[in-house]
Amino acid sequence: MMIGDGTRRRALLRGGGLIAAGAAAGAVGFTEYDRMSGRRLPLGPSPAAATVGVGEQRPGEARLDVVWGAAPTRRAIALTFDDGPGPEWTPLVLDTLERLEVPGTFFMVGRDAERHAALVRGRMERHEVGSHTWAHQDLARMGADEAYDNLRRAHDAIVAATGKEPRLLRPPWGHLGGSTLHAAARMRYRLVLWSAQMLESAYPDDPAGHARYVVEQVTPGTILLAHDIGRPERLVGLLGLPQIVGELRDRGYEFRTVSDLLSEAQA
Template sequence: MGGGLAAGVGAGLALSIERQLNQYGSERLPLGGGYAAAGDGWHASGSGLVRTIWHVPTTKPWVALTFDDGPGPKWTPRVLDALDRADAQATFFVVGKRLVQHAAVVRDRLQRHEVGNHTWSHCELGKLDAEKAFDQLDRCHNAIKQVLGRDATLMRPPWGHLGGAALVAADRMGYDVTMWSYVMPEQNPDGLVDDVCANAKPGSILLAHDVGRDSRLAVVDRLDRIVAGLRAAGLELVTVSQLMAARSADASAVEARA
């Protein structure tokens, strides 16, 4: 099923690009949601290279637990309570305006965790031009700096929708784009813990939420058991940046042996 889906996505992307080539020609494609044109002025302020991470190949038995869409006054404190009880770390991809709105709830409690950029208003980045995409990321970045006193280095697009313009904006801000390799099965609460523990592997990036529809409470309610189950399987929870650093360490060790 996964191979068929990947093939379908690849075919769809190829068809989309072909249509744009037919419409605009090969010299300049529109800098919009679907495609970033080479040579556009927005590129000059970036490196021209954006890392996008789904999974981190590593020999270390580490996984990264991530939470999207918060913070919120009801669920986020419960998530933080569970992580504190387990002495575990996570990465929170925050919505800027929610962070500002609920700053008093999480300001001190997020200090031991990693915080990434999930846009200012949880918008559809894939439909924005470069200027508007940059504004969304920049406003959220500034909110994180204002509330938590640090600079984010990771961003995650809402719903995982990422167009060329958003990549240009991420490059301009020096972000690594963090996706995920596993989504918590919130619609299957009875089998959720077993499913997470069976599918998590070293280098996995796990996606959950700390704001949203009621079904998402399935993860919040079972977070103690999820963490315990992952540890029983020999896995430890780290931040996304720690996971990425583990890959760099593995690569350096391989080079040293070569």
Template sequence: MTRPLPYLWARSLEALLLGVRAHRRRRPFTPGRRAWPLFNAETGAVALTVDDGPDPRWTPALLDVLARHEVPATFFLIGARTAEQPRLARRIAEAGHAIGNHSMHHPQPFAALDAARQRAEIGETQERIADAVGQPPRLFRAPGGGWSRTVLGVAAEHGLTAVDWTVNPSDWKEPGVPHITRVLSRSGPGHILLCHDGGGDRSQTIAALDRVIPLLKERGLRFVPVPARDAAVA
């Protein structure tokens, strides 16, 4: 089957970003350019980010783990799931975690969508999250990390800080608790960790985080929410 050019272009950008993330994982913290999404948290800290919820089974279990270890996270919520689980979205916010926009329906590759569709995906999610928690989010993560100049521009139109990541255990593939634990344990100062609480069985993710969080704290790393752009670094 012949793929349309926007699809092929979006996939090539995704491949390029793999190298960018690897570079940012090794690079010491420095203020970055606004043209890029965020790849780093603040000096001496790590930011745990959680995508694809809220999920009625796995999100409460993850919230319990985070509460037990007294660490904040940043939840990138899907608009359609937020509309189905508004009380759960509210529980995330009331627990002190940051909330971000992860599109309405999680279409991929996101960068292959035209600007109008991107605006609809982002704009409707802003409304659904605001309905649930009382205010719209200030953070956005493109599904699959599908960035482009257009995606970044549409996010900026909504006043959103674009957020990527630097440590990815691919927990959505359910690779096993040891694998997820091993990858997350390699996190260092300034890293943004990517995990998931929706879209499948997330028991491995929750078990791994229960192990990893104490390990990282013992190494002197602080957990912080992802900051919005006016207080953020790249």
């Protein structure tokens, strides 16, 4: 239906349970009322909104991709590692992947990339880097501008530490507020979640058992979530990496960075 004037539009909003409140549409704090929840819903800047105010909305390239995995077109997967770099386990992961000749995608915390740049400098040639925010913060609780500033700061720190520019974002805990989408689009990032993850707490002191569990979760196009820092129990998964890689290779799997995995699936 075409809406010919403001009067007819307001009538439709009232009929659907949404009534404009406040001053003019461009006023700060402009809201609409949701009859079902009894709450006022922000139309402008807020963690829930993927828009900023009521002006032109064209962040980045005016679109954003969100992926959990790749299309299952071939037997290939991507190993991803979150929350680093850190001195305890990041060198172990890098050494293991180097020995196995396997690429990984590292979603780095900008603050820690700045603190521990020496751990990764010169060691990321076969690997891909992505952003995991400045200090592992919940972007879904921030406004769009604050989220963008956070990502911009993390981006610069990761570039300085690794010499590589992140083009991917994994928001901590997979939280996707509207402001996260807006900020990621401004950064021209692709949002990458995961389709399988390690479950280290179920296999205490049993790297081999955990490795078998992971192998059974993998399907073509899997993006596997792991961590290169964190609770001591997570070391079980990292110690099992050689077994995971070996058994998957025996099943015909190849290993790719996230971007390569997604590109091959689209080819």
